Amino acid sequence: MKIVDLRSDTVTRPGAAMRAAMAAAEVGDDVFGDDPSVQRLEARVAALLGKEASIFVPSGTMANQLALKLQTRPGDTVLCHARCHVLWHEAGAAPVLSGVQLQGTDSDDGTLDLAILRGRLRSAEDGANPPTPLVMLENTHNHCGGRVVPQAHVRAVAAAAAAAGAALHLDGARLWNAHVQSGLSLAELAAPATTVSVCLSKGLGAPVGSLLCMPRPLWLAARRLRRMLGGSMRQAGMLAAAGLHALDHHVERLAEDHHRAKVLAAALAAVPCVAISPPETNIVRFGLLAGHPLAADGPTGLQARALAAGVALTGTGGTFRAVLHLDVDDDSLAHACDLLTDLIATNDQR
Numbered sequence: 001m002k003i004v005d006l007r008s009d010t011v012t013r014p015g016a017a018m019r020a021a022m023a024a025a026e027v028g029d030d031v032f033g034d035d036p037s038v039q040r041l042e043a044r045v046a047a048l049l050g051k052e053a054s055i056f057v058p059s060g061t062m063a064n065q066l067a068l069k070l071q072t073r074p075g076d077t078v079l080c081h082a083r084c085h086v087l088w089h090e091a092g093a094a095p096v097l098s099g100v101q102l103q104g105t106d107s108d109d110g111t112l113d114l115a116i117l118r119g120r121l122r123s124a125e126d127g128a129n130p131p132t133p134l135v136m137l138e139n140t141h142n143h144c145g146g147r148v149v150p151q152a153h154v155r156a157v158a159a160a161a162a163a164a165g166a167a168l169h170l171d172g173a174r175l176w177n178a179h180v181q182s183g184l185s186l187a188e189l190a191a192p193a194t195t196v197s198v199c200l201s202k203g204l205g206a207p208v209g210s211l212l213c214m215p216r217p218l219w220l221a222a223r224r225l226r227r228m229l230g231g232s233m234r235q236a237g238m239l240a241a242a243g244l245h246a247l248d249h250h251v252e253r254l255a256e257d258h259h260r261a262k263v264l265a266a267a268l269a270a271v272p273c274v275a276i277s278p279p280e281t282n283i284v285r286f287g288l289l290a291g292h293p294l295a296a297d298g299p300t301g302l303q304a305r306a307l308a309a310g311v312a313l314t315g316t317g318g319t320f321r322a323v324l325h326l327d328v329d330d331d332s333l334a335h336a337c338d339l340l341t342d343l344i345a346t347n348d349q350r
């Protein structure tokens with residue numbers, strides 16, 4: 001049985017054209033600084049984001065952790081959203097690798113409460129409280145349903161941080177989606193932040209790779225830290241070539257994923273026991289009203305039942321996530337819409 005895999009936009013498999021680009025890549029030893037494809041990718045992504053330099057790393061997690069290590073010292077506090085990827089899904093790396101505490105404030109749209117933020121920002125001269133040299137934002141915000149963080153807010157956070165001597169790191173794993181949805185250029189979206197991470201392996205459909213963009217003076221230290229963390233790669237040009245191909249062919253098409261997310265959300269919204277708000281990008285989050293039999297976790301819940309019938313989702317506690325991506329076409333979407341709405345409606349015993 002063919003599974004329509006909506007667990008994440010990370011599940012895409014490189015198609016024939018991307019594989020051909022990878023096979024044809026010019027390569028060298030990137031630890032010696034010899035890989036022309038990696039150099040092309042780093043220069044291109046830095047330029048796209050309006051930053052002086054970028055470094056190619058195996059994962060978004062490593063890009064975020066490099067940003068933390070570059071801009072903090074052990075004992076510092078980093079201010080962030082309470083449900084950001086760095087806090088929830090990076091295996092506890094920030095306190096272990098950088099010795100920092102993460103302090104989050106929650107919201108449904110990925111924004112930080114500016115009054116709370118200003119109250120928590122502390123300088124290095126504060127002898128008792130931990131300094132806060134770094135603030136983080138995530139755009140689009142995964143746990144907030146792929147929301148595009150309003151650019152005026154990103155600028156306001158950066159300004160509040162700068163007024164207290166702190167920098168802004170932007171986790172832009174899905175900044176491409178924010179770009180396509182908002183119509184703002186990648187450079188405009190990145191401008192308020194000192195460092196920005198972007199992923200090639202999510203909506204862009206490359207198999208591996210992320211970049212951390214930064215001011216030139218941080219770059220040598222970033223290369224050393226990447227080596228320390230085991231992230232330096234040799235003939236990585238084959239992976240960089242996939243990223244270059246994705247930049248050529250897979251950015252503007254993200255609008256198709258955003259459209260399909262709206263189609264799925266509209267189908268789900270028509271089922272009475274579904275709580276959902278319209279998605280902005282490619283992530284659909286929805287809940288089943290309390291008491292719905294499929295709201296349970298485990299083998300009787302929607303996730304297990306949908307998988308058994310051919311649609312893979314993620315979710316716990318009655319809230320589910322479906323992500324649209326390169327490998328979901330209109331037929332797969334129609335199948336997922338029919339299957340999910342049917343399962344939910346026929347099991348509604350209220």
Ligand SMILES: Cc1ncc(COP(=O)(O)O)c(C=O)c1O
Pocket residue numbers: 010058059060061062064085086138142171173174199201210
């Ligand atoms: C917002 C965000 N940041 C960072 C990452 C980390 O990327 P990776 O899985 O490549 O480490 C993810 C992964 O899904 C993500 O959603």
